[in-house]
Amino acid sequence: MTQATGSGRRAFLIRLVQGASLAASAGLVWTYVLRNQARATPFALRPPGAVAEADFHALCIKCGQCVNACPYETLRLATAWERMPIGSPYFKPREYPCLMCPDIPCKEACPTGALNADLQDIEDARMGLAVIDTENCLSWQGLRCEVCFLSCPVKGKAISLERRSGVDGGLARIVPWVHSAHCTGCGVCENRCPTDEASIRVVDASLVQGRMGAHYRLRDHDPAGLMVFDPPPESAGSERGDKDSVPGLDALNLGDWP
Amino acid sequence: MTDSHHEPGAAAQPRPVRLYRLPDSLGGKLWVWRYLVLRRLTQFLVILLFFATAHWAWGLLGEPLLSGNLSASSVIGLIPLADPFAVLQILFTRHLLATEVLIGAVIVLVFYALVGGRVFCSWVCPVNPVTDLAGWLRNKLGLGNALHLNRSLRYYVLVLALVLALVTGLAAFEWVSPIAMLHRELIFGIGMGLIGVGGIFLFDLMVVKHGWCGHLCPLGAFYSLVGRVAQVRVRFDERTCTKCGECIRVCPEPQVLNLNQAARHGLVTSGECTNCGRCVPVCPEDSLSFDLRPLIRRHNDIQ
Numbered sequence: 001m002t003q004a005t006g007s008g009r010r011a012f013l014i015r016l017v018q019g020a021s022l023a024a025s026a027g028l029v030w031t032y033v034l035r036n037q038a039r040a041t042p043f044a045l046r047p048p049g050a051v052a053e054a055d056f057h058a059l060c061i062k063c064g065q066c067v068n069a070c071p072y073e074t075l076r077l078a079t080a081w082e083r084m085p086i087g088s089p090y091f092k093p094r095e096y097p098c099l100m101c102p103d104i105p106c107k108e109a110c111p112t113g114a115l116n117a118d119l120q121d122i123e124d125a126r127m128g129l130a131v132i133d134t135e136n137c138l139s140w141q142g143l144r145c146e147v148c149f150l151s152c153p154v155k156g157k158a159i160s161l162e163r164r165s166g167v168d169g170g171l172a173r174i175v176p177w178v179h180s181a182h183c184t185g186c187g188v189c190e191n192r193c194p195t196d197e198a199s200i201r202v203v204d205a206s207l208v209q210g211r212m213g214a215h216y217r218l219r220d221h222d223p224a225g226l227m228v229f230d231p232p233p234e235s236a237g238s239e240r241g242d243k244d245s246v247p248g249l250d251a252l253n254l255g256d257w258p
Numbered sequence: 259m260t261d262s263h264h265e266p267g268a269a270a271q272p273r274p275v276r277l278y279r280l281p282d283s284l285g286g287k288l289w290v291w292r293y294l295v296l297r298r299l300t301q302f303l304v305i306l307l308f309f310a311t312a313h314w315a316w317g318l319l320g321e322p323l324l325s326g327n328l329s330a331s332s333v334i335g336l337i338p339l340a341d342p343f344a345v346l347q348i349l350f351t352r353h354l355l356a357t358e359v360l361i362g363a364v365i366v367l368v369f370y371a372l373v374g375g376r377v378f379c380s381w382v383c384p385v386n387p388v389t390d391l392a393g394w395l396r397n398k399l400g401l402g403n404a405l406h407l408n409r410s411l412r413y414y415v416l417v418l419a420l421v422l423a424l425v426t427g428l429a430a431f432e433w434v435s436p437i438a439m440l441h442r443e444l445i446f447g448i449g450m451g452l453i454g455v456g457g458i459f460l461f462d463l464m465v466v467k468h469g470w471c472g473h474l475c476p477l478g479a480f481y482s483l484v485g486r487v488a489q490v491r492v493r494f495d496e497r498t499c500t501k502c503g504e505c506i507r508v509c510p511e512p513q514v515l516n517l518n519q520a521a522r523h524g525l526v527t528s529g530e531c532t533n534c535g536r537c538v539p540v541c542p543e544d545s546l547s548f549d550l551r552p553l554i555r556r557h558n559d560i561q
Contacts, residue, residue: 013549019414023418025502026418026424027398027418030418030422030430030434031422031426032424033433033434034422034426034428034430034433034434035426037433038428038433055353055429057427057428058348058351058353058427058429059353059355061329061330061340061341061344061345061348061359061380061432062327062329062432062438062442063326063327063329063330063331063340064312064326064445064446065325065326065331065332067312067446068311068326069325069433076447077442077446077447079439079447079448079449079450079451080439080443080444080449080450080451080453080454081449081451082337082449082450085433086433086451087432087433087438087439090490100506103410109325110356111326111330111331111332111333111338111340111356111358111359112355112356112358112359113354113355113356114346116462117356155464161494161554170340192519196487232396234541252540256434
């Protein structure tokens with residue numbers, strides 16, 4: 001203020017506006033960096049019980065106690081410049097899925113409430129949703145893979161096997177279906193998928209899940225629709241062990257090969 | 259800095275100004291560097307405890323010894339600790355926090371209010387060895403400042419962090435903090451966060467002396483405010499002081515060694531003092547020493 005010409009008040013006001021402008025420009029850059037970081041959200045699968053992402057961003061203090069509490073190598077803290085929001089816990093199912101501990105130690109370790117203390121049953125966790133790339137799924141392409149179905153911890157509920165009639169008179173296929181009502185997003189299926197790149201993947205549900213809207217009134221509305229798979233043991237046995245049909249992999253060899 | 263002309267207390271005969279000389283013997287040197295050695299040990303130990311709990315499963319009574327990092331942690335699963343500034347930012351995002359982390363923040367806040375807020379800066383913060391190295395190196399190279407920054411800039415950064423927390427709904431500083439990046443990545447896995455510390459090193463070395471810790475860091479600003487009520491302080495005995503200026507030469511926050519003010523109170527009052535103890539061993543007259551605030555007046559009178 002000493003260098004100011006004119007009245008002291010004028011100099012003071014100028015300094016005030018200059019200071020405010022500096023704060024505003026710094027604040028804008030800072031906000032840009034923050035929003036850019038937070039934008040990476042949909043790529044991060046959170047530990048079980050994570051609150052809605054915007055709240056998670058605010059509440060997670062990035063302490064890593066969930067990471068330490070995890071008995072496996074599932075959880076990691078994002079380092080700077082990763083595609084994940086900085087410092088926050090996430091997991092990559094293809095590298096190490098969530099093995100769904102019944103006592104949910106990661107949630108227990110969270111000091112801030114970013115992982116919701118109300119989550120009691122790990123099967124109620126919604127870390128993401130498994131989606132199938134039917135173009136590359138072995139089962140969908142006619143092989144008897146079913147690894148995802150067999151490895152799913154929410155057995156028979158999150159992933160079911162369905163019979164699907166063959167294309168152009170080809171052989172019927174047994175294909176996996178995912179049921180969002182039960183899928184926890186643990187990612188064991190993605191981890192176990194035998195294709196070079198996983199053909200079943202867990203993603204943030206908001207990226208793939210639609211919402212029909214309440215105004216649709218469906219006749220015979222069934223939330224699981226065709227996807228329900230609850231075969232009685234006898235029928236499953238008779239279907240697969242039918243003496244007249246060729247069992248297992250041999251059937252595949254007979255179909256399309258000369 | 260020459261002899262003072264008016265020493266109200268024992269000013270009968272002006273004392274000759276002696277300058278500080280580093281002892282030749284190794285033992286003497288180590289004694290002079292005692293606080294430096296202790297600070298480095300503490301800084302290392304804190305990170306080691308976090309790291310060993312995370313990677314080597316160090317525990318006590320069957321519980322993890324010190325789980326978490328400097329943002330929030332838990333001692334043997336029992337005592338929560340939390341960075342009060344990080345918690346304050348989260349509160350500014352208008353989110354309700356779980357009790358555990360609030361208790362942790364209060365514990366840490368009370369601790370630093372007693373021992374000195376910026377004890378965190380010079381005894382715990384992992385950025386401190388980095389900026390100390392930059393400071394030492396720029397001294398060796400005889401580098402000057404490239405630009406002038408006001409030391410109160412950090413308080414504006416602090417306010418800005420809280421305003422942005424309110425506006426963006428994110429704990430603004432925690433998302434960009436090079437301090438958090440450093441300890442998080444030291445403990446949980448190295449990533450590009452170390453670049454932030456590299457930036458601080460370069461800035462401190464080439465641009466502004468003590469640029470980050472002494473001018474910009476909002477966490478340091480926060481702890482400076484906490485440190486105003488600190489009970490552990492550097493006592494200043496005016497009667498033995500010759501105003502040689504050695505203390506000010508080694509102090510990373512030399513504005514706190516306002517000796518006139520220190521003489522009035524018998525101690526270094528500013529919350530910006532980090533209790534690093536650099537000044538204590540280099541005083542040729544032993545005029546500076548660590549003491550407890552309630553005892554300082556008495557001690558100064560007795561001597």
